[in-house]
Amino acid sequence: MTSTIEPAAPPAAAVAELKPIPDQLRSDRGLPLIGRVFDFIKDPLALMRHQWETYGPVSPLYSALDQGVMLLGPDACEEALRNKDKAFANEPAWGKIVGPFFHRGLMLLDFDEHHGHRRIMQEAFTRDRLAAYTARMHPAIEQGMAGWATGPRFKAYPALKQLTLDIAADIFMGGAQDTSRAEMDHVNKAFIDCVQAAAGIVRANVPLTRWGKAYRSRKVLERFLRHYLPAKRATRTDDIFSVLCHIETEDGERFSDDDVVNHMIFLMMAAHDTSTITTSTMLQYLGQHPEWQERCRAEALALGPEPTLPEIEGLHALDWVMKEALRLRAPVPLLMRRAVKDTAIQGYRIPAGTDVMVGVQFSHVMEEYWTNPMVFDPERFSPERREDKSHRYAWEPFGGGVHKCIGLYFAGMEVKAIMHRLLRNYHWTVDPGYRAPLDNHSLPFPKDGQPLHLVRNRSTR
Numbered sequence: 001m002t003s004t005i006e007p008a009a010p011p012a013a014a015v016a017e018l019k020p021i022p023d024q025l026r027s028d029r030g031l032p033l034i035g036r037v038f039d040f041i042k043d044p045l046a047l048m049r050h051q052w053e054t055y056g057p058v059s060p061l062y063s064a065l066d067q068g069v070m071l072l073g074p075d076a077c078e079e080a081l082r083n084k085d086k087a088f089a090n091e092p093a094w095g096k097i098v099g100p101f102f103h104r105g106l107m108l109l110d111f112d113e114h115h116g117h118r119r120i121m122q123e124a125f126t127r128d129r130l131a132a133y134t135a136r137m138h139p140a141i142e143q144g145m146a147g148w149a150t151g152p153r154f155k156a157y158p159a160l161k162q163l164t165l166d167i168a169a170d171i172f173m174g175g176a177q178d179t180s181r182a183e184m185d186h187v188n189k190a191f192i193d194c195v196q197a198a199a200g201i202v203r204a205n206v207p208l209t210r211w212g213k214a215y216r217s218r219k220v221l222e223r224f225l226r227h228y229l230p231a232k233r234a235t236r237t238d239d240i241f242s243v244l245c246h247i248e249t250e251d252g253e254r255f256s257d258d259d260v261v262n263h264m265i266f267l268m269m270a271a272h273d274t275s276t277i278t279t280s281t282m283l284q285y286l287g288q289h290p291e292w293q294e295r296c297r298a299e300a301l302a303l304g305p306e307p308t309l310p311e312i313e314g315l316h317a318l319d320w321v322m323k324e325a326l327r328l329r330a331p332v333p334l335l336m337r338r339a340v341k342d343t344a345i346q347g348y349r350i351p352a353g354t355d356v357m358v359g360v361q362f363s364h365v366m367e368e369y370w371t372n373p374m375v376f377d378p379e380r381f382s383p384e385r386r387e388d389k390s391h392r393y394a395w396e397p398f399g400g401g402v403h404k405c406i407g408l409y410f411a412g413m414e415v416k417a418i419m420h421r422l423l424r425n426y427h428w429t430v431d432p433g434y435r436a437p438l439d440n441h442s443l444p445f446p447k448d449g450q451p452l453h454l455v456r457n458r459s460t461r
């Protein structure tokens, strides 16, 4: 399968009517070479707000290394993500950031080739498979949480990160029997190195840099997966690794060994940090809003210890809390694209070769679409209010268009299954004045580990 990039040719009259991208103010050029990278790392939302207020939905964001625009507001984001004229490609944009480490993951494929791979991968996320993953997930969660120490300075983020990795080792790998705990920690570190490389300034295989580390880490991940590949090809089990080895479309399309390894590395990365961030954000807000914690706990206690997929889907208050957490802290706040032919967004001409940053996080806090957008208010997702319906792209933590997250139902199930057990076994508090100090080098995570006071419930229920 190969990708096709269609030749561009908007009609001449239409091109003449388009506005040029606004000129970048001198004061917005940022540092030589890297432009506004540090402003983004410091406070992505502040940068997005500045761009919106200064320039509107299509704003210039140039440096000596990149010629780019930032798209803000749900209309502009929708236009880019729906990508009607196939003008935007993922690989040349995401590839510059995570490419060598998440090489040929689904998100880095484009057009026909992407379509072909996505059709095969969809078979791994059918409802029946999700139900099987759910059943398998409960023991993994119980085991992963068993060793948690309680107390006033419990660091939620690293504990959840370890938990989601343990879950991944089971649900994705089917258990990594030949791998010791120390080796698994090495693999976890390899994932982190690959993800953290996204914000590397030196984008080459140079020792001691983020990219240098990530090049070595990718090899660790490849060795780890290739070791298990023959066994996975030989036997059908219900973990994602085995499923990827065996799935095929109606017309018999299957993944090669290389495809399986590439997709596994990307899938584990895509599932790991995003779910950890979502769960830790929920823990923070539930710790600061005990009334919501109690409401969610009552729902969790009304079910047994190992709820089925439909039962998890019936946890409504918890679902609204999850959506609110994804709104307030989108794990992927910015989506990357490159224009591969001349096109237009919101009436602005976007020339071929432009890097496009789709600022989904900003849509989540626009007063035009949300009441008191900075306030934690899960009920805004209730059937009576449905503020997320104010615009089709007002709430877009999973993206949109053909690259929309293929794991969104899996993610919802995993996050709610973890929270269900947490609510039954523990209660916790977080200082109401706490604001998570986020590290925005790659995906936003709390760099203080997100401390909270965790207490085990008297009877483990």
Ligand code: HEM
Binding pocket: 090, 106, 107, 108, 118, 266, 267, 270, 271, 272, 274, 275, 278, 330, 331, 332, 335, 336, 397, 398, 399, 400, 402, 403, 404, 405, 406, 407, 408, 410, 411
């Ligand atoms: C809360 C958790 C998650 C969030 C917020 C999230 C977010 C996203 C977003 C925004 C995209 C679109 C990227 C783009 O358009 O450039 C995406 C794509 C993707 N996600 Fe997720 N994700 C989550 C969990 C997962 C999980 C659990 C899996 C797998 C089990 C997964 C697998 C993928 C894959 C394979 C893609 C690429 C899809 C494609 O290009 O066709 N994600 N995700």
